[in-house]
Amino acid sequence: MLRLRPWMAFVAGNLTGAALIASLFLFGPLSGPAELESGELVILSGQDDSTGGQRQQLVNIWNDSHPRNRARIVTLPEAADGQYAEMVNRAEDGDTDIFNLDVAWTARFADPPSGRRLIRPIDESLLAERPDRAFMSNPLKTCRYDGRLWALPFNTDAGLLYYRTDQGLKPPFDWETIRETRVGPGFEAAWTGQLNSYEGLTVNFLETVWSLGGDLAVAGDGTVRLDLAKWNEAARLLTPPSDDRPGLILPDSTSSDETRSRSAFRDGRTLFMRNWPVAYRAMLADDRAGGGRLEFDVTRLPGVSVLGGQNLAISERTGQPRAAQALIEFLTGERSQRLLFVNGGFAATRAGVYEDETIKQKYAYVPLLRQAIDTARLRPVSPNYVAFSRVLNEQVHAVLTGQVPSLRPDLADLLTRALQGR
Secondary structure, three states: OOOOOHHHHHHOOOOOHHHHHHHHHHOOOOOOOOOOOOOOEEEEEOOOOOOOOHHHHHHHHHHHHOHHHOEEEEEOOOOHHHHHHHHHHHHOOOOOOEEEEEHHHHHHHHOOOOOOOOEEOOOHHHOOOOHHHHOOHHHHHOOEEOOEEOOEEEEEEEOEEEEEHHHOOOOOOOHHHHHHOOOOOOOOEEEEOOOOOOHHHHHHHHHHHHHOOOOEEEOOOOOEEEOHHHHHHHHHHOOOOOOOOOEEEOHHHHHOOHHHHHHHHHOOOEEEEEEOOHHHHHHHHHHHHHOOOOOEEEEOOOOOOEEEEEEEEEEOOOOOHHHHHHHHHHHOOHHHHHHHHHHHOOEOOOHHHHHOHHHHHHOOOHHHHHHHHHHOEOOOOOOOHHHHHHHHHHHHHHHHOOOOOOOOOOHHHHHHHHHOOO
């Protein structure tokens, strides 16, 4: 029988009270090096969707061992679009030391189209480990831009397909299989996802395009090429039925984000759901709290996933760059990554978490998750990515909600102008 290593037995429980103090010994003697600048460190971040608020638990451990460099998380609106706007605004005031950035924003913060950079490069000479040896390849790619390392990967993400095991469903599933699955009594549709007009729709739509054999090609100068026929096919596929009869797509999906789609699946309204890995642990927690059990499992998407996740970057305007980098190293370290996954459900950025036999035994979906991360595709890397995404999801959302019958013939030109900042 496999025996749980002492520190692993600890992280499998809750970090509260005496266990929190004991954890300091498991994480090593973190006394706060004298060469670190003193003062509070402010981390600007989106909402922590992990079970039990594991990001804050890690910060608590840091604070107990670094009294001269105590850290505080400032939480921003949950939606990615709102987080982005607020982070850009706050980056100018100098009150933030560390940004927890969506992986698609690295270029924008490193090379703003309109002026001074908002983050500073990681000083690789001070790192205890070489990043290319410490982190998985795909998550680390999102931290580099224009030949420099601007962040370290905090957690990664890849979309998974959730399905109801109590309905006799068995993977693998392609879109044709999902479409042909009988929607039995009590269910309102086969599938739900994140189709509201925000970053989630960009992600869901690109994954659907790729699953149908379509593509998105972006040249070095930002010129976009796409197969409009495939893109329209993807838009039609994700469009809910116009009547009240159960169909492929849950009508509420066009106003859903990650939380609302999880609720729809959890409440038994759909047979399938596209969501991030953290939803798996959240639904297990819902089961425990409600006393019931939702019979579900996860498998790969019909195609490859968009690579998601968050990276920790140092603010250009911080007065404590060495302390900020030390905190980032701690939060992205091997043991922190294991705690974030085991206790919180965040997809780890280090391969060792996925190779641990105890973790694989407890969480059967670990090999599937690693494969999804390793094969996931990056969104366009550009300082103007957010403008590109806004154009894309607005145009697609207009089709999904019946405002227009199909995507604009000049969509590639619209996306090109957005990526080129015009």
